[in-house]
Amino acid sequence: MRVTKITIAALAVAAGLSLTACQSDGDATSRSDSSAAPASPSAHGGPGSDGSARGAAKASAGKDSGAGQSTGAGTGSDKDGKTGKTGKTGKCRTDELEVTAADHTIDGDPGGTVVVEFTNGGGRDCALSGYAGVDLRTSAGSLSARRTGEPASRTVLKDGESVAFGITYPVNDSGGSGVRVTGLVVTPPDETKSVSLAWPGAATLPVTDGSGSPVKAGPIGSAGQGG
Structure with a gap:
């Protein structure tokens, strides 16, 4: 068990x-x-x-x-x-312009006329408007031209195109020696840089009484019409 x-x-x-x-x-x-x-x-x-x-x-x-x-x-x-692509043409700069001056006096006119021409050589379209600055260098000092007061329109110049304005001045028929002109200084509208040129007009200006400049400049596009 x-x-x-x-x-x-x-x-x-x-x-x-x-x-x-x-x-x-x-x-x-x-x-x-x-x-x-x-x-x-x-x-x-x-x-x-x-x-x-x-x-x-x-x-x-x-x-x-x-x-x-x-x-x-x-x-x-x-x-x-905002990059300035507004379609507007920029103004012409002095360095882009070829500036020349020539005598355009017509026989029988009471005064003399010099035409200043701006030619666009900047390779782009540019615009000029208003009045250019005009100063004559003389034996009596610098003489600034007055504006004629004509309306000034805006002119667009393509590359190679030209526009001109007229300068009028009194002829020295007084028989005296007058004031001898030695040069011309032109400043394009809205610019500060000037161009010095030989004066192509009469050699002398009549002596004035000091009441104001006898030289007048017309607006851009007024070649032969300043007066």
Whole structure:
């Protein structure tokens, strides 16, 4: 009987050990399956997570960036609009002009006439308007011409084209030596740089009483009409 009881007890112990081993295997399998299962969406930035908020912010920033690029293109267009492309022709500069003077006095006229011509040599269209500055160098000092007061229109010169204006002055028929003219200084309209030329008109001017300059200059385009 003792042997039988020992055998039964041994079997019971073995059965208990086997059951414990099975439970341990089941727990291990459960833990292994749990570790192999995919992480929850919130662990990878899924909906409702901080990662999702960051992703949405980045997407929103990307959209905003695209809108900024669109606005930038518009700004570039505005800049192009501000580059001076207005279709207006710039004024003629002194260095772009060839300036010449010639005597145009006609027999029978009460006074003398000199015509000053501007020729555009700047390689571009340019405009002249108004009155040029005119000064005569004389033995008595510099003598500035007065404006005739005629209306002045704007003239656009293509490269190679010319425009002229007239200078009128009194002829010295007093029999005296008068005032000797030694040169002519011309300043194009709206410019400060002048051009010095030889005086092509009469050698002398009559002596004046100091009441004003006897020399007059017409506007651009008035060649032979100053008076």
